[in-house]
Amino acid sequence: MTSAQNTALVEGNGENTHHGGHKKASLGAMAVGAIGVVFGDIGTSPIYALRETFAGHHPLDLDVEHIYGVISLMFWSMILVVTVKYVAIVMRADNKGEGGSLALLALISKNAGKKSWTAGIVLLGIFATALFYGDSMITPAVSVLSAVEGVGVYSPALSNLILPLAIGILIFLFAIQRAGTSKVAAFFGPIMLLYFGTIAVLGIISIAATPSILYALMPHHAINFFIIDGYKAFLALGTVVLAVTGAEALYADMGHFGRKPIGVSWLVFVLPALILNYMGQGALLIRDGAPALESPFYLLAPEWFQLPLIIIATMAAIIASQAVITGAFSVTQQAIQLGFIPRLQIEHTSASQAGQIYIPTINWFLMTMVIILVLTFQSSSNLTAAYGIAVTGAMLIDSCLLAVLLTQLWKWKLYYSIPLLAIFFIVDIAYFGANLTKVPDGGWFPLLIGAIIAVLLTTWARGRMILRNRMADESMPLDIFIQSARSSAQRAPGTAIFMASSPDGVPSALLHNIKHNKVLHERVVILTVQILDIPHVRPKERALVTDLGDGFFRIVLRYGFMQESNVPLALKNINICGGKFDMMKTSFFLSRQTLRTTKKGGMAQWRKPLFSWMLRNAANAMDFFKLPTNRVVELGSQVEI
Incomplete structure (x- = not known):
């Protein structure tokens, strides 16, 4: 590299680092925050999980042996799946503090x-x-609907209000997303503390009336359940797993709170509250039998407390739904940055918290699907048939990824890893297999949605790679271009920044500009934005600047997959490539590709129109990179795929 082609790493100083995903705070405060956000899904499971196990699509005999067996399965599932698999092992596999x-x-x-x-x-x-x-479509529907159904338990005459109330709450929930949730989120922790404290106390009161339910924690009751009623026990796993839905959220939300606060809040508060409530419901079923099966969760409360419990449970369900919606926004942002989803409009709803974002397309799509689900399935009991298969599928995939992690990256001894992985796979395959039996009753929905979205994600990733290869094949080496442009083009005052998807070669917009306009600016910058396989890049490592000589510079801006690509903000901190950037004297040139489908290989023919449609509907690069709208020039070109 010649002296005119020096490369420098530019330090920035004006960006929110959001490094590691969470600010330093006391362990207690972080644990309370985790209770408010992370545990909403698994926390609202007691509203419907035990009821559905006995009264769902595969009902069980309501006797002591089956009650003990189900409670034992729920308890040991929470120990094995949540505590051992996710809290103790999977959450150690963080990517610079981020999970999922x-x-x-x-x-x-x-x-x-x-x-x-x-x-x-x-x-x-x-x-x-x-x-x-x-899962993010079903969770709000089943959580809110099951909570509101308490109105019918409290007063059967009000049963006709359940669906309108649930839909109204859901519409309100999605409507407030644009405003951001930072102020509302401050109440999440205290509300969930109240909720978990309430269900724990109700469980203790019921256990005190029937203390023999404590025997249900012994693992031999779960084993005996399979011995006396093997096939029904297997089918029951399809609803028992509802007790651990939301376990994957512990890992996905790790970047917001950290592994230790989530682990502490689970072990010290959430797990005991859930176990106490499930045992309390089991004790109620032993005492009262079939009449209590209408809603063992709400009937744990005395009549005077049922209405307050409905309000508390509904608030908890809203929080559980909010956490899933926020998670959908975060996952979408990660997928966009990693190249699996086309660019979408992303709005930041907080000036201080980089992780608080709003994606209109995802928000209204989720709302539409959730309302369709509520209107189609009508009750939480029907919805639970669709619930679980997405969660167990994701858990099984996590076990596969964990197997690679333990054996290939962490290099665990086989005599440690194999027995542990065998336990996880046996549990996950059993739960997933049991949920497959619910496919005809509604389990087809998340599988259908998953298949459609998987096709979209793989089509975009494959098409994007082919498109980049086609453009790279047609591009000219940059050093040859600079030599030829030195004598053949006039220079105009100002700065031109040409956005390039690849750090190699000449951007098509630059070639078209000199072909049609016969002019170059005094300073020409070829700018590439790279998304790395880490969540966050520190500001001082953001920009890599290369002086190519003759007023040409190459800048590579590097971001983590959890960060916003704000190009003007990054350029403010660069002053070593011909001086600072003045946005009023800078023009951004973008390439806009129009696809022509051909018989060329590389992608199935039916995928090509789909990819073309996705490309046309992707958010404009100008908006995605936060470019000033009055300083952008777009030049089109045709590409064959």
């Missing part, structure tokens, strides 16, 4: 290189993401 299937996928891909099995791992990660969207 995509973060884990990025971590594995980054460390595994180009090994033969990485393509299969990428597909698993994509399908886990697709299943998450199915």
Whole structure:
């Protein structure tokens, strides 16, 4: 590299680092915050989980042996799946503090290189993401609907209000997303503390009346359940798993709170409250039998407290739904940055918290699907048939990713990893298999949604790669272009920034500009935005600047997959490539591709129109990179795929 082509790493100083995803705070404060956000989904499961196990699509005999067996299965599922698998092991697999299937996928891909099995791992990660969207539609529907159904328990005459109330709450919930949730979120922790405290106290009161329910915690009751009623016990796993839905949220939300606060809040507060409530419901069923099966959750409360309990449970359901919606926004942002989803409009709803975002397309799509679900299935009991298969599918995929992590990256001894993985796979496959029996009753919905979204994600990723390769094949080496432009083009005052998807070659917009306008600006910058396989890039490592000589510069801006790509903000901190950037004297040139489908290989023919449609509907690069609207010039070109 010549002296005129020096490369420098530019330090920035004006950006929110959001490094690691969460600010330093006391362990207690972080644990309370985690209770308010992370545990909403799993926390609202007692409203419907035990009832559905006995009265759902595969009802069980309401006797002591079956009650003990179900409570034992729920308890040991929470121990094995949530405590051991997620809290103790999976949450150690953080990608610079961030968790979730995509973060884990990025971590594995980054460390595994180009090994033969990485393509299969990428597909698993994509399908886990697709299943998450199915789950994010069902969770608000079943949580809010099951909570509001308490109105019918309190007063059967008000049963006709359940659907309108549920739909009204859901519409309100999605409508307030644009305003941001930072102020409302301050109340999440205290409300969920009240909720968990309430259900724990109600459980203790019921246990005191029937203390023999404590025997249900012994693991032999779960084993005996399979011995005396094997097939029904297997089918029951399809609803028992409802007790651990939301376990994956512990890992996905790790970046917001950290592993230790989530683990502490789970072990010290949430797990005991859930177990006490499930045992309390089991004790109620032993005492009262079938009449209590209408709603063992609400009937735990004395009549005078049922209405307050409905209000508390509904607020908890709203919080659980809010957490899933926020998670859908975060997962979408990660998927966009990693190249699995086209650019979408992303709005930041907080000036201080980079993670608080709003994506209108995802918000209104989710709202539409949730309302359709409520109107189609009519009751939480019907919805639970669709619930669970997405969660168990994602958990099974997490076990597959965990197997790669333990054996290939962490290099655990096989005599440690194999028995542990065998337990996880046996549990996950059993739960997933049991949920497959619910496919005809509604389980087809999340599978259908997952399949459609997986097709969209893989089509976009594949098409984007082909498009980049086609453009790279047609591009000219930059050093040759600079030499030829030195004598053949006039220079105009000002700065021209040409956005390029690849750091190599000449952007098509630059070629078209000199072809048609026969002029170059005094300072020409070829700018590439790179998204790395880490959640956050520190501001001082943001920009890589290369002086190419003759007024040409190459800048590479690097972001993590959890960060916003704000190009003007990054340029403010660069002053070593011909001086500072004045936005009023700077023009941004963008390439806009029009696709022409051909018989060329590389992608199935039916995918090509789909990719073309996705490309046309992607958000404009001008908005995505926060470019000043009055300083952008777009130049079109046609590309064959």
